[in-house]
Amino acid sequence: MAPVIEFDQVSLAFDDKVILDQVSFTLGAGDMKIILGASGAGKSTILRLILGLLKPDGGQIVVDGQRVDDMREADLMAVRANLGMVFQEGALFDSLTVRENVGYRLFEETQMPIAEVDARVNEVLGYVGLGEYGERMPSELSGGQRRRVAIARALTSRPRILLYDEPTTGLDPITALTIDAEIVKLRDLEHVSSIIVTHQLRDAFYVATHQAISMNGHVQFEPARPDQTARTVFLMLKNGKIAFEGPVDDLRHSTDEYLQAFLS
Secondary structure, eight states: OOOSEEEEEEEEEETTEEEEEEEEEEEOTTOEEEEEESTTSSHHHHHHHHHTSSOOSEEEEEETTEEOTTOOHHHHHHHHTTEEEEOTTOOOOTTSOHHHHHTHHHHHHOOOOHHHHHHHHHHHHHHTTOTTOTTSOGGGSOHHHHHHHHHHHHHTTOOSEEEEESTTTTOOHHHHHHHHHHHHHHHHTSOOEEEEEOOOHHHHHHHHHEEEEEETTEEEEEEOOHHHHTTEEEEEEETTEEEEEEOHHHHHTOOOHHHHHHHO
């Protein structure tokens, strides 16, 4: 199958500062890419390029079979319809209820009847374990609940691709684990292709080494099989270039001094 995302020799600089220098990678259907790197390495920039919010100085970017690096804003809307974005801190509308936040895209961008939107909102809230929270305000939620609402909002339009920007930053370890579990569920049970930008190594390694299995209507998490871990690939950025790309075991056993220092 053709990649759902492809970067081909993509470069970007802001004035004299090089952010990305001929970066190339692909993301296969149902696969996951976890992007690591120091602050300012260009991790979140990659997500903005995928969304078409930034244009590269050189190279090509293909998303869901369409080249987006030279696409007009009006045409980008159709591409973004197949993309879900989970922002750092959730980025919820504080003046809207949970239900209104989750259904916002369907309310504003489609002609779907209200009853169908509500049914879809209830479905995705139930999926993330917040089925009874629809009429609450974001201010009434914990940090972890806000992130799960953000994931539910990203799911409402049934995107083929999900982008996560630091989804567990600022959360305590136990709460972060609930977000990790949602990410694993979406990859393994919904077969959503995904890119995670993070500097939280604990969460990155959990996602890469665990798999979700549905048994008798219940979801269980267990250590991932080798064929499953191979579908989650780490990508390390350094000085605008890819310093490493490979599965979790290769990352852990790398003898590269920079990688060892980063992982320690």
